[in-house]
Amino acid sequence: MSVTVPMDGPWLDEAAGRLIRPYTVSGGRTRPTAELDLMSLVMATGAASQMYFGPEHSEALGLCQGPTSVAEIAGHLRLPAVVTKILLSDLMDSGAVTVRPPHNFDNPSDCSLLEAVLDGLRRQL
Amino acid sequence: MAYDDSSDSFPTPFPTALKVLVAGGFGVGKTTFVGSVSEIAPLSTEELLTQVGAETDDLTGVELKTSTTVAMDFGRITLDERHVLYLFGTPGQERFWFMWDELCRGALGAIVLADTRRLENSFSAVDFFEQRGIGFVVAVNEFDGSFRYDPEEVRAAIDLRPDVPVVICDARIASSGIQTLVTLVQHLLTAVPGGPGQDDAVVQRDDGVPLDGQVSL
Ligand SMILES: Nc1nc2c(ncn2[C@@H]2O[C@H](COP(=O)(O)OP(=O)(O)OP(=O)(O)O)[C@@H](O)[C@H]2O)c(=O)[nH]1
Ligand SMILES: [Mg+2]
Numbered sequence A: 001m002s003v004t005v006p007m008d009g010p011w012l013d014e015a016a017g018r019l020i021r022p023y024t025v026s027g028g029r030t031r032p033t034a035e036l037d038l039m040s041l042v043m044a045t046g047a048a049s050q051m052y053f054g055p056e057h058s059e060a061l062g063l064c065q066g067p068t069s070v071a072e073i074a075g076h077l078r079l080p081a082v083v084t085k086i087l088l089s090d091l092m093d094s095g096a097v098t099v100r101p102p103h104n105f106d107n108p109s110d111c112s113l114l115e116a117v118l119d120g121l122r123r124q125l
Numbered sequence B: 001m002a003y004d005d006s007s008d009s010f011p012t013p014f015p016t017a018l019k020v021l022v023a024g025g026f027g028v029g030k031t032t033f034v035g036s037v038s039e040i041a042p043l044s045t046e047e048l049l050t051q052v053g054a055e056t057d058d059l060t061g062v063e064l065k066t067s068t069t070v071a072m073d074f075g076r077i078t079l080d081e082r083h084v085l086y087l088f089g090t091p092g093q094e095r096f097w098f099m100w101d102e103l104c105r106g107a108l109g110a111i112v113l114a115d116t117r118r119l120e121n122s123f124s125a126v127d128f129f130e131q132r133g134i135g136f137v138v139a140v141n142e143f144d145g146s147f148r149y150d151p152e153e154v155r156a157a158i159d160l161r162p163d164v165p166v167v168i169c170d171a172r173i174a175s176s177g178i179q180t181l182v183t184l185v186q187h188l189l190t191a192v193p194g195g196p197g198q199d200d201a202v203v204q205r206d207d208g209v210p211l212d213g214q215v216s217l
Helices: A055-063 A070-077 A081-093 A111-124 B030-037 B098-104 B116-132 B151-158 B174-190 B202-206
Strands: A041-044 A097-100 B016-024 B043-049 B068-080 B083-089 B109-114 B136-141 B166-169
Touching: A055 A070, A055 A081, A070 A081, A070 B043, A070 B068, A081 A097, A081 B043, A111 B016, A111 B068, A111 B083, A111 B174, B016 B030, B016 B098, B016 B116, B030 B068, B030 B083, B030 B109, B030 B174, B068 B098, B109 B116, B109 B174, B116 B136, B116 B151, B136 B151, B136 B174, B151 B166, B166 B174
Parallel strands: B016 B083, B016 B109, B109 B136, B136 B166
Antiparallel strands: A041 A097, B043 B068, B068 B083
């Protein structure tokens, strides 16, 4: 790890965010069971879940009635991305949500995609 | 998986999610930019940092100690029924830039905001995207009372390659931000015929694609 952080004292300051105890919310699980990206789109299936979930799970489910990104759900829940991913992977495992991975723009010749973006942006003007 | 082509084969109602990064030095207007172009109220997404400052996707070991987070601005523009553009404002502090590597993955491109009073604060962001072959434009955010430079002066000061567009923008105004995004996508389109990345974009200037992203405003 090449990150240089002063180790000689507390490195928390106003630039770092608030302090949290994520372990409580994630029910003791330490990592998501599914690969989720910040831009993965999550949507509630409407299927009634057999599993018991905590209030954060219900809140997360309520936030993705339409396709919603993991980043957006995390922002609304005010929970770190990793904790949100754990909650969402629980919901996936129970069948309460489906997920679509993001489009990785690693095909630079994808002209039609860029043109769709351009058209969409111009409509905003 | 080299290329996620699920955009066409994946059943509706999921749109294709795309992203653009908004980068630049400390206090240059990233949060303002993302907030003004976004259709949703400004949100920030937090990543968890371990004590050593690395981003983590694993809570092992953090359960007993309090952890800290770093926030990224987050915004959304629905382009059409099938495409949604997400904007991520990267953390201004260089010590958090290790996070950009993940953010960069799969990004369409980037906007580097620059403040003419502190142009040197944008150098590292420019280097960062150049090194990774990520297409970007430089947007000069004109703060009140700052000296007005024209885009070519800024280009010379940052030592930018001639193919990288420089535009003037006001991060507080939505249409100005959108116009900057338009310039970015036009720039990305000019680089399309030659192959991967922006590296040979200069020699593609004769391919007939108008470089109208490079207008001096
Ligand atoms: N005059 C003027 N002020 C601006 C402009 N853009 C941002 N500001 C102001 O500059 C200040 C900093 O803007 P931010 O958007 O918070 O900058 P930032 O890059 O997110 O800052 P950090 O996240 O701390 O690195 C705020 O008070 C903004 O209101 C602009 O285009 N013109
Ligand atoms: Mg900010």
